[in-house]
Amino acid sequence: MRGSRDKGQAFPIYIVTVAGVLFAAFAFFAISQAAVVRSNAQKAADSAALAAAGDARDHLLPGLDFAKLGPADWRNILDGRLFDGAGACGAARGFASDNGATATCEAALPSFTVVATTRTGVGSSVVPGIAGTRGTATATARIDPRCALGSAPDPGGEPPAEGSPPPKPDPVEILCRGGDVIHFDPSKPDPWRTLARSLFDVRLVH
Template sequence: MITWQRSGDRGQAFPIYVVVVAGLLFAALAFFVVGQASVTRSNAQGAADAAALAAARGARDHLVPGLDLAVLKPEEWEQVLGGKGLYLERGCEEAPGFAAMNDATATCKRSALRFTVEVQTNGTVGESVIPGTASMHGTANATAVIEPRCHLGSLPAPTKSPDPADVRAEESGQIKIRCKGGKEVEFDPLEPAPWRTLARTLFDVRLTD
C-alpha cells in the first residue's frame, strides 16, 4: 500500500517536472533572443555612428567648388571659418557607403552643420521561439556636428590689383588664424596647405544627441 502511494506521487510529479523544465528551456531561449536582438541593435548603432561621422567629415574636408582661399576678404574668411565655405551637400553622400560597410542601409538629413543618419541593418534577429524575429531588423540613428573652433587673426595688407592672379603674386604676408587652446594657424596664399589638412585643425567633428 505504501509503495503504491509513492509511485502515484511520482506519477503526479512528473508532469509538473516536464512543465517546469519546458518553462526554463523557453526562458533560456527567450533570453538568447533578447541577446541576439541586443547585438543587432548594437550593430545598427555602430553603423549609424560611423555613417553620421563620415557625413560630417566629408563636408568638413571639402570646400564649395570654385572657392579660392587665396583671394578671400576678411569677412569672407570669417564665413569660411564659421562653416559657410564647406561643401555641406557632399556630406550626406558619404553616409550610405559607410553604412554599407557595416551591412546596413542609411538615410541622411542635414540641418546647417548637423548631419542626422538613420540606419537599418540588412540582417535580422533570426528565427526564434518568439514570433516575428525573423523579420526584425536593427534600427538606430545618430547625429554628428561640425564645430568651428577658430577665428581670423590677421590678413596681409590688401592689394589694389583687380586681377586675382596678380593678387596671389603680390601677396607677401600670411593669414593668421587663432584657434581654441591658444593654437595659431598660418595660411600662406602662395603655398597653401591642402584644405583637408587645414580643416582638421579649424573644425571639430563629434557625435551629439
C-alpha cells in the first residue's frame, strides 16, 4: 500500500515538472521569435539606409553641365556637396517594404537615418507582453568621398576666335585612394551613376 501512496504522490510532481519543461520550451521559442523579428527589422533598416545613400550618390543636382564646370565646381562635387537627395527617402521606403517593413527616413546629406518597423510581429506567446510585438531598428548610412581633384579645365578662359569651333576641354583629373587616377572627359561624360560609384563609398555608420 505504501508503494501505491508513493506513486500517487510522485505523479503530481511529474505533471508539474513536465508542465515546467513545456513552459520553458514555449518561452524559449517565443524569445527566439522575438530575436528573429528584431533581426529582420535591423536588416530592413540597414538595406533602406544604404538604398537612400546610394540613390543620393547616384544623382547630382539637376542642370549641371560638366563642360561648364570649373575647378571649384569639381571640388564641390568631389566633396559631396552637390548631391540631389530628392528621391533618396523614397528609395529607402521601397527597400524597407521589400524587406517586410515600413520605414521613416531622415535626410541630412551626406547621411540618411532610417527607422524600420516590421509589418508582422511575434505570434501568440506564453510570455506576457511578447505576443504581437513588432521589431523596430534604426540604421544610418553615409556617403564618403574617396577622391580629390587633381586638375580641371577653367571654362572661363579666352573665347574662341569668331567662326572657330569651341576647343575641346581638357580632361578632369581625379585622384582616388589606392593610387587610382580617373580622367573624365566633360565633353563626352559617362553616366554620372557610373562615375559616382568610383568616387564615393556608401557605408553604414551605426
